[in-house]
Amino acid sequence: MAETAGKLQTDLGERSTYDAASQCSRCGYCEQSCPTYVATGREPLSPRGRNQIVRLMLEGRTPDRDSVKEALSTCLLCGACSTACYARVPTADIVLEGRRMLEPEAPLIARILGRLAIRRPRLLASLLKIGYAFKRAGISRLGRPFLRAAGLGALAEADASMDEAPREFLCDALRRRPAPESPAWLYFAACGPNYVLPRVGLATWAVLENRLGPGRFLNNACCGLLSYNYGTLVDARDAAIRTVERWEALGNKDAPVIADCSSCADFLKRYPRLFLDDPAWKTRTEAFSARVRDVIELLGVEAAPARTAAPLVYHESCRARHGQGLAAPQELLRSVCGEGYKTLPESDMCCGGAGAFSFLHPELSDEVLRRKISNVARTGAQVVLASSTSCLLQLARGLRKYYPQARAFHLTEFLAQNDGTKTRA
């Protein structure tokens, strides 16, 4: 068994994993919020089912590893169930504990990637650049059958689902920027914008600079979410410690730390849960986490007069909506788009991206995605905005496949483009 947390931070306070899972009264009010239950109609693939399964595991009544594994591995960790739950049972954290109990150790590929991202970001960057060069040359496509044959189907899926292969990473660009003594904000470069979608990070920087004044790059490595979800808790804690040490060293403790990937922003905000048994680091991470902001919560209403924009919808990334409790910035969007802003049905339901989920469970992910895209299509939108890298990649893939009339952008990309239009006008 991999190391488990044993204790979870819940809405009702610190609880053992067993107490947290037993808090589920089986009322079932979460069921329709769960994308995998809605897609399959199967109880083991529902939040209530997963809580019961982990509870049975903790009671030593685990029936069968393989069938348990399916139930736990198919959880998107979107957290919509906890939003629906009266007692806010933290099902995603309970599922992760179940996965840790199930696996003798974390998958090798996740451990390697996690550790590279946390400890050797520059090495990872170099490796990725080589990989991207292959991809641009069309060579990686040829490699996919070999990856599948080697039992690394997930990597082949990952390759197939990526169309972004940036030549320069975000951190390279940001390191060249000036570092003001007392910046109005600090920028945390999440792995998504950094390695996959630098255009998002550049847009965020421009938007923030326009609105808040000069900022400073934290020059950080991975936040540790990858390790928390797929690797080990040891690595996740290591990432947290490195991030917080880096932040403390900068000495700008009053400035907000802004991230533009909602998954990472949510994880950064919840660092203290990694240190429930380590009072010193719990205190230090609390100080840091209190400063973290998702970029979507910092953008007020635009003063610019509304102009008629193309029909646009907003997909609420799970780690914003359910993780941080941040709903779609509706007033902002109305102020920018006027009538163009349409309400997306089920906007708070997961798109099926969910980190590595889309490569690990491609069919289920696609089923969840189709529901999302058909909701988009129903509004006639031409633009879909979101705030998490995983959503942006997943939505881009889904739109290309099922509804090519629309394209997906990060909220800040849209605002930056709007700023540009205004400047020219």
Added chain:
Amino acid sequence: MKSSWEALGRRLSSDALKLSPADLDAYSYDAAPIRARPDAVVLAREPEDVAETVRFCIESGQAYTARGAGTNLSGGAVALSGGAIISLARMNRVLAVDTASREAVVESGTVNAALQKELEKESYFYAPDPASWKVSTLGGNIAENAGGPRCLKYGVTTNHILGVEAVMPDGTSAAFSSDDPGPDLMSLLVGSEGTLGLVTKARLKIAPAPVGVATFLAGFPSIESAMDCVSAVIAAGVIPRAMEAMDDVLLRLIEARSPCGYPKTPAVLLIELDGEAAQVAEESAKVEALCRAQGAVDLRSARDARERDRLWEGRRGAYASMARLAPNVLVEDGVVPRPKLSEVVRRIRQVAARRGLSIPLLFHAGDGNIHPHLTYDERDAAAARTAHEAGQEMLQACIDLGGSISGEHGIGCDKRAAMARLFGHAELECFRRVKKTLDPGLRANPDKIIPLPQEEAAAGPGRRPRPLSPYALHLAEKIRAGAAQGCRFAVIGSGSRWRNPPPADLIILETPGLNAILDLDAGNMTLSVEAGISLEVLHWELEKKGLFLRLPKAPGTLGGFLAAKAWPEARQELLGLRILLPDGQAADFGGKVVKNVAGYDIPRLVIGSWGAFGLIADVTLRIYARPQSKTAPSRPCELFKPNVWHRRLKSAFDAENRFNPWIFAP
């Protein structure tokens, strides 16, 4: 056995059969405390999957239990005897919405909220709104005859079902609707908790969404004054769409969890009116005046959606405030005649004090439906037992006050034993025979609803029977004596609806002597009356008192009117019914409560039976404080031709074909 289940899998839609241990574990519970592991799970996509599974279970001697969303609070969806769980969750299409005929057709796995969402597009709604409406399925709502706050005005699920298609325990499929000639099987299936037939498709009544809504929140100086206010509102002829009550124990919990500024009084009522704007305005004035007259100390009203949300905030957060106290919340579900509400609250508090528990009360006061909430941790066996026992004592209080043990949650296995305290042996036997004739192998959700013989023995005598009138006793004696000699009977009421005289060799049972008003309760708005009374006379008697029936003024007896199904809509008005069986025994079903899901709906089944299932001795009906205008004329009555289901049920009530034997002549 596993391999034989796999044989079933080959007969089903692809991916329908699940046998993995995780699946079996995940289908071993619903929202009630009990768990039992099935042997197989079938995720039906088509009605044919359901029928194939039922046929397979018959062939292989297995039990089966239907499951919708598994939100049942009484263990109704738990496979007590193993066998197959048949999940209907994948059969979730809304097949038709027809606003012209005000009907919707759905597959039974459709979630209540999904239908509402479709209807909203047309500014229509479907009235039943159980607390679980966002997740529970319409099939589950039908199986449990679910209620909800709005049912005070609009009626519970059975009042909104027009027809069903079901897979019956013999593996055949059948369709039933409320206006089929003959005994009303559709009504029998509603609320039968999957023990008689599995509904795969249903036709539901829909209505235009009301335009006007007004909401009031009022604090009262005592539970009594709040309950008096409830009775006064109903007696004034105002039927709010919701009348919810909370006691101070609950109010303190809500305030501690999510402050919403409710009045700090011993009781709070939340009253909501809807309808045409002018009518809502008129009723609002009445409600405000009545609240003040009953001593409301802090009366607030809302005219728009935002203000309304503010007033509902505390009520909506009520369950959450309790769910956070402990892992498990036992939501008891008793129902009493409305004027007994204060008394039942007093008795529930005695139970709480005796057991040292704090029991917050949240209830649908307008319906007399009370939900005491007991919080505990099921891992603590003693605490779980205490909660269960306290719940049972509260149900006993409801029985003692002339109420019932379930207003909307169902019996399942959780309240099965308590059924023996609510009903006598004659009624329980009647349920058993109905079950046995439709499901001779006892495979459909076995051991639900009906107490096991040992449970019945342990419960002692059931509820004290209501005395029969001298004329009813005379009829019962006549039947007993005749039956002992092997005679047959003609149950003919006053004879007004029969075209031909009954065959000559029968003992005639006429009912015009059964004409007493047994109980007229204007505080509860219910009437119990003997069935031989002339319907015209009954209207006249009530109107003298300023009270009204929602039935046409038809000639003949009330019992004949019902037995001949002269107006199928009469099922909406029926709360209880006592019949004399062909051995002279009386069996008493339903009662003076407006919401009651304990046991099979025998009263509605008997509508349309033309005396062949039993002689209707007396009837309990809703009454109204205002004339009920839109009553359609009764239709000409055609005697029904019994179908296979009628024949089976006939044997449950009258195996020797003594009552009106010509109807069921081979």
